[in-house]
Amino acid sequence: MSAHPCHRDLYTVEQLRLLDRAALAALGISGQELMYRAASAALNSLRRHWPQARRICIHCGPGNNGGDGFLLGVLAHEAGLQVELVALGSTSHGDAAKAREAWQAGAGRVQLWDAQALLPEAELHVDALYGIGLNRAPEAGAARLIEQINRSGLPVLALDVPSGLNSDTGDCPGTAIRADVTVSFIAGKRGLHTGRAADQVGVLELAGLGVPDSVYEHVRPDAQLLAAAALPARARYANKGNHGHVLVIGGDYGMAGAARLAGESALRAGAGLVSVATRAEHGFALNATRPELMVRGVDGPQTLAPLLERASVLALGPGLGQAAWGHALWLTALDANKPLVLDADGLNLLAREPRQFGTPTVLTPHPGEAARLLGISTAEIERDRFAAVRELSRRYAAVVVLKGAGSLIADPDGRLDVCPWGNPGMASAGMGDLLTGIVAALLAQGCTPWQAAGLGVGLHARAGDLAAQQGERGLLASDLLAPLRALGNGMPGGGGEHG
Ligand SMILES: NC(=O)C1=CN([C@@H]2O[C@H](COP(=O)(O)OP(=O)(O)OC[C@H]3O[C@@H](n4cnc5c(N)ncnc54)[C@H](O)[C@@H]3O)[C@@H](O)[C@H]2O)[C@H](O)CC1
Numbered sequence: 001m002s003a004h005p006c007h008r009d010l011y012t013v014e015q016l017r018l019l020d021r022a023a024l025a026a027l028g029i030s031g032q033e034l035m036y037r038a039a040s041a042a043l044n045s046l047r048r049h050w051p052q053a054r055r056i057c058i059h060c061g062p063g064n065n066g067g068d069g070f071l072l073g074v075l076a077h078e079a080g081l082q083v084e085l086v087a088l089g090s091t092s093h094g095d096a097a098k099a100r101e102a103w104q105a106g107a108g109r110v111q112l113w114d115a116q117a118l119l120p121e122a123e124l125h126v127d128a129l130y131g132i133g134l135n136r137a138p139e140a141g142a143a144r145l146i147e148q149i150n151r152s153g154l155p156v157l158a159l160d161v162p163s164g165l166n167s168d169t170g171d172c173p174g175t176a177i178r179a180d181v182t183v184s185f186i187a188g189k190r191g192l193h194t195g196r197a198a199d200q201v202g203v204l205e206l207a208g209l210g211v212p213d214s215v216y217e218h219v220r221p222d223a224q225l226l227a228a229a230a231l232p233a234r235a236r237y238a239n240k241g242n243h244g245h246v247l248v249i250g251g252d253y254g255m256a257g258a259a260r261l262a263g264e265s266a267l268r269a270g271a272g273l274v275s276v277a278t279r280a281e282h283g284f285a286l287n288a289t290r291p292e293l294m295v296r297g298v299d300g301p302q303t304l305a306p307l308l309e310r311a312s313v314l315a316l317g318p319g320l321g322q323a324a325w326g327h328a329l330w331l332t333a334l335d336a337n338k339p340l341v342l343d344a345d346g347l348n349l350l351a352r353e354p355r356q357f358g359t360p361t362v363l364t365p366h367p368g369e370a371a372r373l374l375g376i377s378t379a380e381i382e383r384d385r386f387a388a389v390r391e392l393s394r395r396y397a398a399v400v401v402l403k404g405a406g407s408l409i410a411d412p413d414g415r416l417d418v419c420p421w422g423n424p425g426m427a428s429a430g431m432g433d434l435l436t437g438i439v440a441a442l443l444a445q446g447c448t449p450w451q452a453a454g455l456g457v458g459l460h461a462r463a464g465d466l467a468a469q470q471g472e473r474g475l476l477a478s479d480l481l482a483p484l485r486a487l488g489n490g491m492p493g494g495g496g497e498h499g
């Protein structure tokens with residue numbers, strides 16, 4: 001019985017409450033004892049990250065997250081640390097109240113938070129204000145405290161969840177703690193891996209509190225973190241026809257580069273043949289700079305049709321534009337009913353003329369494109385990225401990649417994966433076109449849409465992290481092509497399984 005929660009499993013708050021109850025039953029212990037285990041895990045984390053710290057300040061909220069804070073105070077005091085304890089106000093009943101009594105019975109002093117006062121002297125702040133119970137933006141007093149802790153310049157350890165971050169959605173309805181380290185209890189929380197979480201969580205640690213594996217068998221995780229995976233080995237006997245033929249359709253005037261990047265990433269991800277259907281004027285430039293691409297000028301459905309014939313997978317949208325030329329190619333390509341990756345203007349045209357897909361299809365919207373596809377605002381998408389990606393997948397009957405910090409991948413039957421890689425250096429032109437080519441190449445090599453989306457998003461983000469080792473600012477899409485090829489062949493970071 002290893003009693004280590006699977007780090008890839010991510011749960012909703014509702015599921016965490018079920019796990020909490022099942023854990024207490026399985027362990028045969030009280031809520032208070034489980035809370036002591038959380039406090040002890042927090043003290044271990046604190047001492048591991050800040051072994052020199054002697055004077056800490058713990059900030060306790062009204063619920064059980066606050067309870068964890070009070071018991072951490074008890075254990076830290078017993079371990080010889082000097083503990084300042086600030087409470088937002090009163091403490092709700094049950095375990096949290098008992099924890100407060102335990103603190104007051106021992107070391108004792110509770111300083112009620114006063115927004116006019118300065119924070120107590122300390123070398124480190126511990127955030128025990130709100131955990132999975134956050135249900136609205138922190139109110140005035142709490143918001144002031146969070147801001148002061150963030151502005152203190154001192155290290156911050158968050159218990160379970162950085163307060164103010166919604167552990168179901170990854171959104172911050174108001175102010176939120178910016179933690180250096182977050183020690184989370186019992187099981188992974190999906191909202192700590194996407195959206196705003198990237199700026200709030202810091203280093204994330206999961207403490208299982210000794211909850212037996214059997215407990216996790218009762219609850220199917222809502223989502224999973226992607227696993228690092230290499231592409232399946234190639235048959236020695238293979239020829240280029242065995243690895244599919246990707247047709248990139250796009251590159252209207254001024255946007256040839258998008259089609260080029262999608263074409264080249266499809267080659268680097270292992271497609272056997274890659275053709276690019278684009279404006280005739282772009283032919284020379286694309287051929288000269290990447291001779292492996294078979295570039296054809298197309299001026300409409302007639303000249304596109306024979307290319308569609310020969311292709312096994314379509315990558316539709318990079319630099320396509322929404323003018324008559326792009327729209328005509330878009331309609332013709334969709335009617336070809338071939339396995340498809342739809343991105344950029346291909347998605348904006350779909351938002352104007354919605355349809356469901358009956359053939360293998362992957363949509364790769366960024367939050368803006370997702371908003372257009374669902375007819376809501378980008379802010380509404382980011383308010384609950386999990387709900388948005390599931391609705392997109394259901395409504396268009398396709399596998400959907402919702403890009404951004406912690407990209408999400410959903411399929412129509414509700415499966416959902418979260419990408420743990422990627423960095424803000426990837427917020428630059430052409431990165432999306434690379435992903436389009438990669439996913440198309442994986443479809444062309446025989447992956448299902450779910451497999452191609454997961455493997456592709458993982459490879460793309462891991463290549464981005466490798467390329468960003470020389471710094472995030474100024475990272476170019478084409479900087480990812482070399483690490484992409486290495487990762488695709490199981491070099492640095494390869495191994496594991498997906499799909
Ligand atoms: N998951 C587990 O198995 C364990 C969790 N523990 C800790 O308990 C918290 C969850 O505790 P809970 O009492 O349910 O809620 P919170 O402490 O997160 O929230 C507090 C309380 O505050 C109210 N509230 C919510 N948002 C706001 C707001 N913006 N402004 C004011 N008040 C707010 C709300 O009513 C809540 O009741 C979990 O995170 C762990 O830290 C156990 O210690 C170990 C087992």
Ligand SMILES: [K+]
Binds near residue numbers: 065128130159
């Ligand atoms: K917290």
